[in-house]
Amino acid sequence: MQPIIKLFLADENGEKFFGEGPYQLLKGVEKTGSLHAAAAEMHMAYTKALKIIKQAEKALEYPLIRRAIGGKDGGGSQVTAQGKKLMKSYEQYKDACNRSCKQIYQEIFRS
Amino acid sequence: MQPIIKLFLADENGEKFFGEGPYQLLKGVEKTGSLHAAAAEMHMAYTKALKIIKQAEKALEYPLIRRAIGGKDGGGSQVTAQGKKLMKSYEQYKDACNRSCKQIYQEIFRS
Numbered sequence: 001m002q003p004i005i006k007l008f009l010a011d012e013n014g015e016k017f018f019g020e021g022p023y024q025l026l027k028g029v030e031k032t033g034s035l036h037a038a039a040a041e042m043h044m045a046y047t048k049a050l051k052i053i054k055q056a057e058k059a060l061e062y063p064l065i066r067r068a069i070g071g072k073d074g075g076g077s078q079v080t081a082q083g084k085k086l087m088k089s090y091e092q093y094k095d096a097c098n099r100s101c102k103q104i105y106q107e108i109f110r111s
Numbered sequence: 112m113q114p115i116i117k118l119f120l121a122d123e124n125g126e127k128f129f130g131e132g133p134y135q136l137l138k139g140v141e142k143t144g145s146l147h148a149a150a151a152e153m154h155m156a157y158t159k160a161l162k163i164i165k166q167a168e169k170a171l172e173y174p175l176i177r178r179a180i181g182g183k184d185g186g187g188s189q190v191t192a193q194g195k196k197l198m199k200s201y202e203q204y205k206d207a208c209n210r211s212c213k214q215i216y217q218e219i220f221r222s
Contacts, residue, residue, distance in 0.1 A: 008115040100211040108204045
């Protein structure tokens with residue numbers, strides 16, 4: 001037996017708008033420089049990926065990704081500075097919660 | 112913005128078999144003395160409720176509910192002593208994790 005912990009950020013109405021899925025999408029955009037490519041890596045339709053990002057941006061009231069315009073490679077997307085800050089906070093939150101809950105699990109279920 | 116924390120117990124392969132749904136079903140059986148009634152209260156098909164309980168019992172290798180046979184009211188189900196112990200452990204685990212993760216959330220996202 002093992003514990004599984006799923007963490008989300010929700011708006012004031014309890015509507016979840018950020019968690020592992022959106023986080024992995026942003027990681028993919030960082031890596032590939034493209035939401036299209038990030039969605040494809042997750043076997044997710046681009047329209048679904050875009051909807052997930054737009055919903056999170058609406059709840060957060062700031063942009064997570066920005067379309068890179070022109071330049072040698074044209075198109076593509078980048079994670080904004082605010083997006084990077086959210087990713088870092090989410091990583092810290094996730095790591096600390098996982099550590100804490102696993103310890104609590106051991107204390108309660110293994111005693 | 113607020114944190115939402117979802118907790119599950121999983122088997123060695125990572126297959127989730129217990130969480131808020133099964134817990135609420137057991138609470139319903141405790142309250143109503145019937146898995147039929149507990150499922151109905153959750154607007155869940157009885158067959159689905161039975162499948163959830165059976166899967167959890169298989170992973171845990173002990174019975175969570177026991178059919179009450181005969182007696183004035185006939186039929187019906189009761190939560191076993193092992194089921195009650197699991198419910199109590201889950202409650203403690205959930206409460207402690209929620210408290211801990213909410214504090215971590217405050218520290219990371221409100222600072």
